[in-house]
Amino acid sequence: MQAIIRGQGSVEGQQAAFRTGFLYEKDTWTRSYDSRAGAGIASTHALDAALQAYNKGASTDVSTAWRSHLTLFHELTLQAKTNTYDFYQSLLRATDNSGTSKHPHRYKQFCHTVRLWRHLRQLKRGGRGHDPAGASATAPGSLAVVCPACPHPGKNLPDDWDLTPPDKLWIYTLYLMMDANFRCRCKDRGLDGVSLAPGWSYYVDDQKFQDYLQNDCGFETEYCRNFERRMARNFPEEMRLDLEDVNVRWMIPKNHIAVHGPKHSRYSLNFNDKVGRTYGEGVESSWSHLNPASMSTREMALATRHEVLDDHMGAWNWQKVIGLGGFVLHLCSMSAHEYPSNIG
Structure with missing residues (x-):
């Protein structure tokens, strides 16, 4: 899975951009899932390196830690129905609950990130990354989780x-x-x-x-x-x-x-x-x-x-x-x- 951040080039350069920027910058939406105008593509290796730098205290920008919280938020929202606002506010309070610190406002960016994360997870679980035609060739209803107990000719029924x-x-x-x-x-x-x-x-x-x-x-x-x-x-x-x-x-x-x-x-x-x-x-x-x-x-x-x-x-x-x-x-x-x- 890939994420989009500002900056291109070496892993070190992407790390620097990751520390100071947000991991998604929407300049032009072309409906193509492998290219974004004005945005660089960071590999999983680059993201892991950036997160490692963050975990070592190399960054104080809360936005760089979002990737490590997306899975947690996803499971919380599916089970406990936690919304993005409450989860975001919880992160702020867990960071500093004294009320004396001024945190960068990243709520809107967080909402955009969650939406893309949810979408990419559905595409991944639907096996859409294996289609040479790309995600845009996804057929209607093909990302739905079907019932294995229901009869599906060609899948779980005898040939005759x-x-x-x-x-x-x-x-x-x-x-x-x-x-x-x-x-x-x-x-x-x-x-x-x-x-x-x-x-x-x-x-x-x-x-x-x-x-x-x-x-x-x-x-x-x-x-x-x-x-x-x-x-x-x-x-x-x-x-x-x-x-x-x-x-x-x-x-x-x-x-x-x-x-x-x-x-x-x-x-x-x-x-x-x-x-x-x-x-x-x-x-x-x-x-x-x-x-x-x-x-x-x-x-x-x-x-x-x-x-x-x-x-x-x-x-x-x-x-x-x-x-x-x-x-x-x-x-x-x-x-x-x-x-x-x-x-x-």
């Missing part, structure tokens, strides 16, 4: 899965859930910004989304009825699904079924076959993780807000992935315990 007898085909069912989080809405503050990853994770490209709302979205409230016909009429071509050989069934999540009133039992997961104990609230279960972040994201420009929430949703998905083994073991143990009584 589509030849499975109809009475067994249900084991390859893909469950898709939809919900809205009204607490995570954004204020209309008239802020504008450039997205670093338009549609690359969980949020779609905002410009395409706004165009769809403006030109194609109707006002029908019954989303499920005549879905295939409405999709062909209203959806952009890249959003249309081929449902010719797909059996789509619509269900109401278990926590929502009661508020839909009577005569909805046919949409209940409790009374439909081949759904197991699916409760359909997988999306809403993450609201407790996202809602604390909304206190800061609601004040952001849309582009920055999308990047931050994409990061939080990716962290949530990753925790689900690494916890999947223990969860499946728990389900197997519970099933083995209940099996005798269920077949008796």
Whole structure:
């Protein structure tokens, strides 16, 4: 991973620039991830050398130590929802809490650095550094953390899965859930910004989304009825699904079924076959993780807000992935315990 600092040339020269300057200077944004006009590229070796000089007391500029704190801030903001302002103020107080020292104001630069750090980490984890076409060739949604338990043809399904007898085909069912989080809405503050990853994770490209709302979205409230016909009429071509050989069934999540009133039992997961104990609230279960972040994201420009929430949703998905083994073991143990009584 590289960082951008003022100055070019030798490691010693970059060290000197690192001590006196900020590690990112945006003169011209060209959307090219390997060149910046007016800014030099410091290798990891140069940065390590600069940090070593800082740790030996060669510098008193707090900005030069940011790289050593970015990982800590990233984990704190994903778990504890610590925002950049509180983290920055904590660093100042940890440096000198007497109130008698005047620290250089680097808060805005810190925010820019965190944004770039978050973006580069997502690109790194998505393997985008191995693509000769560069980061700009990232496909929509390719930085999202996908569920390994869901069926993915060509990845975790048998090659002949589509030849499975109809009475067994249900084991390859893909469950898709939809919900809205009204607490995570954004204020209309008239802020504008450039997205670093338009549609690359969980949020779609905002410009395409706004165009769809403006030109194609109707006002029908019954989303499920005549879905295939409405999709062909209203959806952009890249959003249309081929449902010719797909059996789509619509269900109401278990926590929502009661508020839909009577005569909805046919949409209940409790009374439909081949759904197991699916409760359909997988999306809403993450609201407790996202809602604390909304206190800061609601004040952001849309582009920055999308990047931050994409990061939080990716962290949530990753925790689900690494916890999947223990969860499946728990389900197997519970099933083995209940099996005798269920077949008796």
